[in-house]
Amino acid sequence: xxxxxxxxxxxxxxxTILAMLRDGDLPAGEIAAxxxxxxxxxxxxxxxxxxxGLVLATRDGQFIRYSLNTTVVQDALQHLLEIAPRRKExxxx
Numbered sequence: 849x850x851x852x853x854x855x856x857x858x859x860x861x862x863x864t865i866l867a868m869l870r871d872g873d874l875p876a877g878e879i880a881a882x883x884x885x886x887x888x889x890x891x892x893x894x895x896x897x898x899x900x901g902l903v904l905a906t907r908d909g910q911f912i913r914y915s916l917n918t919t920v921v922q923d924a925l926q927h928l929l930e931i932a933p934r935r936k937e938x939x940x941x
Contacts, residue, residue, distance in 0.1 A: 856900035
């Protein structure tokens with residue numbers, strides 16, 4: 849799962865979407881309106897984020913609202929923090 853998370857985070861458009869969701873849920877249409885690309889492209893980015901567990905999708909009538917899955921984001925940060933001390937130790941060796 850962590851590989852999929854970091855692969856999803858590698859794209860700047862997906863990182864922008866995550867930053868947009870930091871302040872709260874947004875419908876897919878509002879997210880798509882922020883980007884000068886086809887709806888299908890934004891839909892693909894949302895799908896990658898959802899598959900990586902970085903966002904949650906909830907149906908709200910005829911709309912789908914996306915929210916940031918903070919648990920997965922925290923897990924990714926924890927993974928990075930676990931790696932950081934090892935690199936520092938190698939430099940001192």
